[in-house]
Amino acid sequence: MAVCVAVIAKENYPLYIRSIPTENELKFHYTVHTSLDVVDEKISAMGKALVDQRELYLGLLYPTEDYKVYGYVTNSKVKFVMVVDSSNTALRDNEIRSMFRKLHNSYTDVMCNPFYNPGDCIHSRAFDNMVTSMMMQVC
Amino acid sequence: MEGLTLSEAEQRYYCDLFSYCDTESTKKVAPNGRVLELFRAAQLPSEVVLQIMELCGATRLGYFGRSQFYIALKLVAVAQSGLPLRVESLNTVKDLPLPRFVGPKNEQELRHTALYSSDADNSTPYSGVIPPPPGRVQVKKGSVSHDAVQQRTSTDQQESTSPVVSPQQSPPTSPHTWRKHNRHPSGGNNDRPLAGPGPFWAPFSEAQPGSSATGDPIWSGHSPPPHQENWVSFADTPPTSTLLAMHPASVQDQTTVRTVASATTANEIRRQSSSYDDPWKITDEQRQYYVNQFKTIQPDLNGFIPGSAAKEFFTKSKLPILELSHIWELSDFDKDGALTLDEFCAAFHLVVARKNGYDLPEKLPESLMPKLIDLEDTTEVGDQSGEIGYSSSPAEAPPSKSPSMPSLNQTWPELNQSSEDTAIVHPVPIRMTPSKIHMQEMELKRTGNDLANPTSPLLVKPPDLSEENNVSSSKFVAGNTVDGYSSSDSYTSDPEQIGSTVTRQRSHSGTSPENTAPPPPPPRPHPSHSRSSSLDMNRSFTVTPGQQQAGVVAYPPAVPPRPPPSQGVGPHVHRPVDAESLIAHTSTSPQQIPEQPNFADFSQFEAFAASSVNEEEENEIETHSEVLQVEKPSDSAGSLRVSKTDGRVEDKAAASVPVNAGKGTTPLAPPPKPIRRRLKSEDELRPEVEEHTQKTGVIAAVLASQPSIPRSVGKDKKAIQASIRRNKETNTVLARLNSELQQQLKDVLEERISLEVQLEQLRPFSHL
Numbered sequence: 001m002a003v004c005v006a007v008i009a010k011e012n013y014p015l016y017i018r019s020i021p022t023e024n025e026l027k028f029h030y031t032v033h034t035s036l037d038v039v040d041e042k043i044s045a046m047g048k049a050l051v052d053q054r055e056l057y058l059g060l061l062y063p064t065e066d067y068k069v070y071g072y073v074t075n076s077k078v079k080f081v082m083v084v085d086s087s088n089t090a091l092r093d094n095e096i097r098s099m100f101r102k103l104h105n106s107y108t109d110v111m112c113n114p115f116y117n118p119g120d121c122i123h124s125r126a127f128d129n130m131v132t133s134m135m136m137q138v139c
Numbered sequence: 140m141e142g143l144t145l146s147e148a149e150q151r152y153y154c155d156l157f158s159y160c161d162t163e164s165t166k167k168v169a170p171n172g173r174v175l176e177l178f179r180a181a182q183l184p185s186e187v188v189l190q191i192m193e194l195c196g197a198t199r200l201g202y203f204g205r206s207q208f209y210i211a212l213k214l215v216a217v218a219q220s221g222l223p224l225r226v227e228s229l230n231t232v233k234d235l236p237l238p239r240f241v242g243p244k245n246e247q248e249l250r251h252t253a254l255y256s257s258d259a260d261n262s263t264p265y266s267g268v269i270p271p272p273p274g275r276v277q278v279k280k281g282s283v284s285h286d287a288v289q290q291r292t293s294t295d296q297q298e299s300t301s302p303v304v305s306p307q308q309s310p311p312t313s314p315h316t317w318r319k320h321n322r323h324p325s326g327g328n329n330d331r332p333l334a335g336p337g338p339f340w341a342p343f344s345e346a347q348p349g350s351s352a353t354g355d356p357i358w359s360g361h362s363p364p365p366h367q368e369n370w371v372s373f374a375d376t377p378p379t380s381t382l383l384a385m386h387p388a389s390v391q392d393q394t395t396v397r398t399v400a401s402a403t404t405a406n407e408i409r410r411q412s413s414s415y416d417d418p419w420k421i422t423d424e425q426r427q428y429y430v431n432q433f434k435t436i437q438p439d440l441n442g443f444i445p446g447s448a449a450k451e452f453f454t455k456s457k458l459p460i461l462e463l464s465h466i467w468e469l470s471d472f473d474k475d476g477a478l479t480l481d482e483f484c485a486a487f488h489l490v491v492a493r494k495n496g497y498d499l500p501e502k503l504p505e506s507l508m509p510k511l512i513d514l515e516d517t518t519e520v521g522d523q524s525g526e527i528g529y530s531s532s533p534a535e536a537p538p539s540k541s542p543s544m545p546s547l548n549q550t551w552p553e554l555n556q557s558s559e560d561t562a563i564v565h566p567v568p569i570r571m572t573p574s575k576i577h578m579q580e581m582e583l584k585r586t587g588n589d590l591a592n593p594t595s596p597l598l599v600k601p602p603d604l605s606e607e608n609n610v611s612s613s614k615f616v617a618g619n620t621v622d623g624y625s626s627s628d629s630y631t632s633d634p635e636q637i638g639s640t641v642t643r644q645r646s647h648s649g650t651s652p653e654n655t656a657p658p659p660p661p662p663r664p665h666p667s668h669s670r671s672s673s674l675d676m677n678r679s680f681t682v683t684p685g686q687q688q689a690g691v692v693a694y695p696p697a698v699p700p701r702p703p704p705s706q707g708v709g710p711h712v713h714r715p716v717d718a719e720s721l722i723a724h725t726s727t728s729p730q731q732i733p734e735q736p737n738f739a740d741f742s743q744f745e746a747f748a749a750s751s752v753n754e755e756e757e758n759e760i761e762t763h764s765e766v767l768q769v770e771k772p773s774d775s776a777g778s779l780r781v782s783k784t785d786g787r788v789e790d791k792a793a794a795s796v797p798v799n800a801g802k803g804t805t806p807l808a809p810p811p812k813p814i815r816r817r818l819k820s821e822d823e824l825r826p827e828v829e830e831h832t833q834k835t836g837v838i839a840a841v842l843a844s845q846p847s848i849p850r851s852v853g854k855d856k857k858a859i860q861a862s863i864r865r866n867k868e869t870n871t872v873l874a875r876l877n878s879e880l881q882q883q884l885k886d887v888l889e890e891r892i893s894l895e896v897q898l899e900q901l902r903p904f905s906h907l
Binding site for chain 2: 116
């Protein structure tokens with residue numbers, strides 16, 4: 001189950017961040033922040049020549065004892081970071097991929113809204129609902 | 140001002156009306172807007188209203204003082220009676236009926252009229268009472284709303300007694316409404332040219348900026364729209380009238396009391412009752428107005444408004460960006476960043492409703508859904524939940540599964556245009572899944588749309604896929620089975636069947652990197668059987684020769700890995716001794732001996748076959764006919780499996796068929812198969828087995844010539860029969876499993892195709 005979902009803009013500031021156990025939010029914020037370094041590392045490791053073939057899904061960024069952090073980058077350098085509970089061992093890679101895909105779809109929906117200025121925080125209710133469903137589904 | 144004598148009833152009525160209009164409690168009816176609404180609700184021609192205004196002196200004064208208001212009301216009554224408007228008529232006309240006003244506020248007045256005219260008759264009108272106006276008051280707090288509520292309640296009561304009031308009469312005033320509303324989009328400025336009663340609007344516009352900031356302008360500006368809501372509800376909700384009849388009763392009491400608290404309660408009641416109506420329905424008048432507005436932005440009604448233009452247009456409504464964003468989310472049904480006519484109307488309607496104080500729904504109300512394909516009954520009325528609504532418009536482009544929204548935008552215009560045609564169509568395929576799964580549907584449709592009108596199978600498939608995301612793992616395995624079959628791969632000796640199938644799946648769908656997680660492997664049908672037999676094997680043995688050959692060819696390879704070849708027959712074999720002996724016999728083919736105890740017989744048979752082959756088929760005709768027949772299926776099964784890879788199944792199948800037909804020992808066939816498959820290297824044995832099976836055709840002769848089988852016949856019979864039973868059970872289970880797996884495979888294949896297409900589409904957008 002995703003305990004924290006974050007959408008980071010190209011300039012590495014959060015557009016949307018939400019965690020499920022709301023009391024430990026700061027810890028998740030910090031985790032997401034540190035994971036950005038890993039994301040950048042992975043992106044740069046691909047090299048410019050491989051930009052076209054670079055896969056959007058980055059996979060496991062780094063695991064800790066309590067949870068694992070997965071990353072996903074869009075072509076516009078918007079990053080999605082998901083923190084999942086390590087105890088949920090049944091969570092397969094494909095499921096993570098599908099969750100990122102849903103995130104990406106919802107994000108594009110938000111972008112399509114003419115009233116949304118890119119760079120603003122995301123306040124879309126549909127996006128919230130989708131993230132809620134993702135956080136609850138694998139409980 | 141002429142001296143005005145009013146009857147008691149009139150006095151009271153006019154006083155009420157004045158209080159109602161006196162939104163600022165200034166004893167002077169400063170807000171001309173309210174009065175104007177009232178007069179509009181009187182359903183008088185605009186010139187008559189103008190005349191009244193002049194006569195009463197309001198135009199002179201610029202506002203409605205109490206006396207002017209009373210005079211105006213009297214003139215309204217005069218006009219409604221059909222008498223010519225004269226100042227003299229104010230006092231000369233006797234027994235003038237109270238002026239009637241249509242609309243929410245006017246309902247109250249009418250109710251007041253009923254009150255005054257027939258104080259005791261308040262119970263009767265309720266039977267046919269029209270639903271009170273939706274409670275927009277919850278947003279607007281203050282005495283204004285309460286007054287309005289009170290007025291409204293009285294009007295409601297009156298409504299029943301005045302059958303004249305009807306939705307049909309309301310539309311003429313709606314353009315006024317919308318013009319008023321336009322003021323708001325245009326920033327409340329008076330730039331907007333207004334056709335029609337100019338003087339009306341001038342005072343109104345003056346009043347607007349000058350009115351209190353607590354929402355009075357919004358009140359006056361938006362009170363008309365609820366008229367339409369009410370009108371709609373009038374026309375639409377006869378069944379709810381009984382329900383609502385209760386409310387006017389309570390309202391009636393409250394109006395008599397005229398307390399703020401009671402008004403609030405009445406408000407709430409009315410609000411609740413209004414929820415039974417469909418406040419989201421767009422009347423024709425409204426729709427026409429929306430269409431006209433649409434035309435101003437986009438002349439082509441079948442075209443669509445780009446997001447930026449829509450943004451500018453709706454920003455004029457002065458709603459907060461957050462709310463506009465939410466409205467957009469609701470109304471942009473196909474999520475393409477542009478508004479079609481339907482979407483635009485829905486968005487406009489939501490804006491109007493919001494300005495009137497309605498809270499925005501979480502989902503698009505059904506009546507606002509762009510109606511494209513209506514596969515389901517849209518019977519819900521007044522329910523603001525979008526549940527049904529989603530299902531009612533399944534043809535809407537589903538949210539795209541892939542991030543390539545630009546492609547959607549490119550492909551959507553044509554679809555939008557086509558969708559504008561009544562009732563149809565988008566090139567969206569018919570839903571296969573129940574429409575209740577609208578979210579999935581949306582997802583899938585978006586995928587389909589994203590594929591630029593993919594072929595129906597693809598679109599059909601996503602629903603199936605979504606439906607079957609939770610399909611039992613067996614299906615997936617089945618799919619993989621078929622897949623493996625088609626590739627005629629031999630199964631790896633991976634104990635995890637799923638693992639092998641997944642691997643295979645991935646190899647086949649290498650272009651679709653994102654596969655759905657493979658379901659866990661299906662439970663083994665028989666715990667005692669360490670392997671599951673191939674259904675095809677079963678089928679091949681059960682069907683006719685012709686089919687059998689086909690079945691043999693369609694050899695589903697989804698068989699769990701066999702135990703290591705080195706494993707001997709388990710102790711649970713009926714005749715361990717025999718098995719061992721057989722094993723010893725078939726030292727050259729130890730692997731052929733399955734480990735499953737149940738199949739020990741088969742292993743025995745196989746071993747026997749091998750041994751018999753080696754030993755030149757030492758079978759007795761009579762005593763071993765059964766055994767042989769059992770053997771043959773096993774042999775043929777084994778050979779079938781072998782032939783799956785070797786292509787020699789047909790012979791064996793043919794050979795086994797008569798055996799099977801004779802004995803019905805098909806169940807025996809499958810078990811040996813897995814072993815065979817794993818033991819490709821056992822070619823040496825296969826030829827022997829094949830030879831043996833081929834020889835089965837000559838069973839009788841061969842049997843006679845063959846030496847006796849190295850085991851007792853009685854034991855064989857019992858063992859065979861037991862194993863037959865077991866295998867029959869296994870067979871049925873596996874047959875079911877096979878069908879499920881086949882279905883699952885189809886689904887997965889379709890999904891894979893769709894993913895590949897998506898990927899292809901994504902490629903052009905892979906770099907930014």
